[in-house]
Amino acid sequence: MIASQIRSMWLVFKHLFRRNVTVQYPEEKPYLAPRYRGRIILSRDPNGDERCVACNLCAVACPPDCISLQKTEDPDGRWRPEYFRINFSRCIMCGLCEDACPTYAIQLTPDFEMCEYDRQNMVYEKEDLLIDGPGKYHDYSFYQVAGKAIKGKDKGQANNEAEPINVKSLNL
Amino acid sequence: MNTSIWITLLNIFGVLIATVLLAAILTWGERRLLGFWQDRPGPNRVGPFGTLQVIADMIKLFFKEDFTPRFADIPVFVLAPTVVMATMLIAFAVVPMSPSIGVADLNIGLLFVLAMSSIAVYSIILGGYASNNKYALLGGLRAAAQTVSYEVFMGLSLMGVVMMSGSFNLRDIVIAQADTWFIVPQFLGFIVFFIAGIAESRRTPFDLPEAEHELTAGFHTEYSGMKFGMFFVGEYLAVILIAALITTLFLGGWHGPLLPPIIWFCLKTAFLVAIFILLRAALPRPRYDQLMKFGWKVMLPLSLVNLLATAGILLWIA
Numbered sequence A: 001m002i003a004s005q006i007r008s009m010w011l012v013f014k015h016l017f018r019r020n021v022t023v024q025y026p027e028e029k030p031y032l033a034p035r036y037r038g039r040i041i042l043s044r045d046p047n048g049d050e051r052c053v054a055c056n057l058c059a060v061a062c063p064p065d066c067i068s069l070q071k072t073e074d075p076d077g078r079w080r081p082e083y084f085r086i087n088f089s090r091c092i093m094c095g096l097c098e099d100a101c102p103t104y105a106i107q108l109t110p111d112f113e114m115c116e117y118d119r120q121n122m123v124y125e126k127e128d129l130l131i132d133g134p135g136k137y138h139d140y141s142f143y144q145v146a147g148k149a150i151k152g153k154d155k156g157q158a159n160n161e162a163e164p165i166n167v168k169s170l171n172l
Numbered sequence B: 001m002n003t004s005i006w007i008t009l010l011n012i013f014g015v016l017i018a019t020v021l022l023a024a025i026l027t028w029g030e031r032r033l034l035g036f037w038q039d040r041p042g043p044n045r046v047g048p049f050g051t052l053q054v055i056a057d058m059i060k061l062f063f064k065e066d067f068t069p070r071f072a073d074i075p076v077f078v079l080a081p082t083v084v085m086a087t088m089l090i091a092f093a094v095v096p097m098s099p100s101i102g103v104a105d106l107n108i109g110l111l112f113v114l115a116m117s118s119i120a121v122y123s124i125i126l127g128g129y130a131s132n133n134k135y136a137l138l139g140g141l142r143a144a145a146q147t148v149s150y151e152v153f154m155g156l157s158l159m160g161v162v163m164m165s166g167s168f169n170l171r172d173i174v175i176a177q178a179d180t181w182f183i184v185p186q187f188l189g190f191i192v193f194f195i196a197g198i199a200e201s202r203r204t205p206f207d208l209p210e211a212e213h214e215l216t217a218g219f220h221t222e223y224s225g226m227k228f229g230m231f232f233v234g235e236y237l238a239v240i241l242i243a244a245l246i247t248t249l250f251l252g253g254w255h256g257p258l259l260p261p262i263i264w265f266c267l268k269t270a271f272l273v274a275i276f277i278l279l280r281a282a283l284p285r286p287r288y289d290q291l292m293k294f295g296w297k298v299m300l301p302l303s304l305v306n307l308l309a310t311a312g313i314l315l316w317i318a
């Protein structure tokens, strides 16, 4: 018993010569993986148009219900959120919204430094969320792979899409 | 005549200020060392290497609300923390730090120190009782039981030293160690006193009176502000006192080659304090019944064997 106590004292003493594991935070920043789940952004497709189609899937998936948005439609046929609001004081950075999103619009980023003195400032509007680039997925453009017709791209013109067939014209 | 009074006053205030300052610095030193032993830096933000942390803590303690619960026994509640600090500081008076430094030269110095460190436990019992809180009371009870059982062989383990030097005077004990430190002939006594010393100062692994996962904070659950600070400083004073006593009684006090005596004394004491902190970093806390069993069934017989063997051998030689 005594031997084991002395051994554990020796083992602890040896830690004096180990490197500290602490990251001296404000001066030193820890490495965060590119897919770290931090502050949420809304990305744009390669042409610079908003990716979000206001499908509400993220809002449904969100466990603490902190996403709120309203759909509107552009004259050119695109769907867009009229407003898009994330309440970061409730967000748990779970990433389920990113999983649910069919258009890669909503993405989590490796940034966690979002303290505020006023709780109200934790509510981010669309202007705060929207970035100018495509985020993690550079080439993806939802309307170029989806069947929805928009201005300049009719049904059947998307990538890997066949011309639509008028079922009534089939002579069976 | 005037100069001798000045020297005495200088001695008194020097020792007083040095010990209180050291206890305060130890609050930082301990956290720093614990940090290093746990692979982290410890408090390193305030001032160079975090040394001003002590001052920051003091400011915090002074400006915190000093809350006294309505249900407490107020006079006792206020008095309790002062006891531990006062007794520990008084006990330092008889510790000889070098041939010229040291406040009092009592011929019963050893008994005086033991008595003072026993009185210190009143602070904890009374603090626990006056808080009128069940956790505090349990902590106080544990402190009482622990002190009663560890005091017994703490005294007994020192009798070997007293027999070999033929004196209760700490200065004479140090002088008797000029050739061999008492740790060599009195190794058993050293071990027993070391363990009893930790138990006396209620440090981990013997900190059952304040075992935080069972008793919130034990006897000082209801204390805050500077009253809590006094318990805290009292504990560190106790650590320094026990380390200084072990140095005096077993490690030859100020004796050592080359360096001046006071430096040797400080080095030895600092080394022992570091070992106390290492113990805290490394060892888990025993269960309460294990603590008692260990005291009565292992330590007490050991100290008795040591006492008898020393007495027998001394008589044989004489």
Ligand code: SF4
Residues within 6 Å of the ligand: A040, A058, A061, A062, A063, A064, A065, A066, A067, A086, A090, A091, A092, A093, A094, A095, A096, A097, A098
């Ligand atoms: S990360 Fe989780 S909690 Fe935050 S908005 Fe997305 S789904 Fe909601």
Ligand code: SF4
Residues within 6 Å of the ligand: A051, A052, A053, A054, A055, A056, A057, A058, A059, A069, A097, A100, A101, A102, A103, A104, A105, A106
């Ligand atoms: S962010 Fe994605 S999931 Fe959410 S509404 Fe927009 S498109 Fe749908």
